[in-house]
Amino acid sequence: MTIFGGKDGLSENDYKLIFNQFRRKIYNFLYYKCGDGDTADDLTQNTFIALWENRALVRSDTVQSYLYKIAENLFLNELKHRKIVQNFHLERKSDEPLSESPEFLQEEHEFREKMDKILASIPENSRSVFLMNRIDDMTYNDIANALNISVKAIEKRMKIALDILREASLKV
């Protein structure tokens, strides 16, 4: 991995590499939390602007947790009063083939709507960890490093998410 964080901090080139590597992940993280694409887009942009403004302090080994920390703080500043996510919605992966029958697709669509509702009812802290694990394929260790919290804390949040899913899925 590139070492930066010398006297001049991040170069333009490092900055672009970091952007390409983390933009989607930060966007997803924020989306899991707020459930709104426009807000997640804006906060992602602000996260990277804050990274640039503090480029003298950035080190290659901590840049990931630094980004997540900025993103989380921006989210808290902006939305700490928002308790319920309104339009939480996950899409079918675009590279999945669409060969199924219309009936199947309709059924899947309805199932997905219910799934979105259940996910929206999970507290934001647990939802983001749970979906980072399920969708972004991050291990508990990866998530613990990114968010700079213990694996035990991840397990706890996963359990909260799972308990809600378990209860709700029985009623689907």
Added chain:
Amino acid sequence: MKSEKNQTMFNDNQHNEMYQKLLENRLSETEMAEHFSDNPKLLNLLDTLKNSGTPVKKSDEHAWAELVAKRNATQARIKPQNIRTLAATLSVAASILIIIGLVVLFRETEIKHIAQAGEHLTVYLPDSSQVTLNAETEIRYDQKSWDTDRTLELKGEAFFEVKKGSRFTVQTLNGTVEVLGTSFNTFSRANDFRAACYTGKVKVSNAVDVEILTPGERVESVSTGLKKQTFKPSENSDWRNGVFEYESIDLQIVIDEIQRQFKVEISYPTDLAGRTYTGNFTNKNIDDALQNICIPMNLTYKMTQNKIEIFHQTN
């Protein structure tokens, strides 16, 4: 027996461990069947989740371009940090104050973007609203007051994608277009004024008339005021993609557009004035464009360097 136990004892440690394994995708088929036969919906849900992603609106390139535009706009705020003695700091502060005073007094805060003939130009405004300028088009706005007053002046034709926020105003010599957050096209050249709404709501006014447009509606200025019509807002058939479509429009307007798109001069017989044209051309190839115009109108043309002469077909 086992499944009954599962249903009644959710807090059973062993069972919880199974859920933990399930989450991490470490469960074998047999284990799965044994422990979760009572809850197939959960398995289905976890499976669906695996094939899901967040809705992403912008490509990485698009997001990068916006980021750089915004970063460069805010960069001026960052000051270098130096440690100095009090006296040195004060004298620097004093001279900075004087310089700032001079800069504030004399600074040109007006920003101007111009697209020359034969080129299109996409620019971002300070609030990351996007403007695409057609050939021979100019916009100008005051950077200093943009945060409080989103107003710009337009000469020519441009397509706007406006970020949600306060009122956004486009002023032209022929009229004004106002919106909150939307995408729309505005055309103002000579006395010709047109606007078309793609998303959101747009208010268009000129000296004599006011119209509110919803998506799929457009207006053009006529002698009595503004005339409202409908159109199909399609992604692929507007000038931003190099496609120019016309329906019963004054031939002179079409010829003017070709002059701008290809940076050429076109002369034509005066008796063409008043004839109308329906059809389209693209800005990829000038011969194709001229043929699209000339053949249906029973005209022909001759091209020498950048000068083109159109005349009547003689049989």
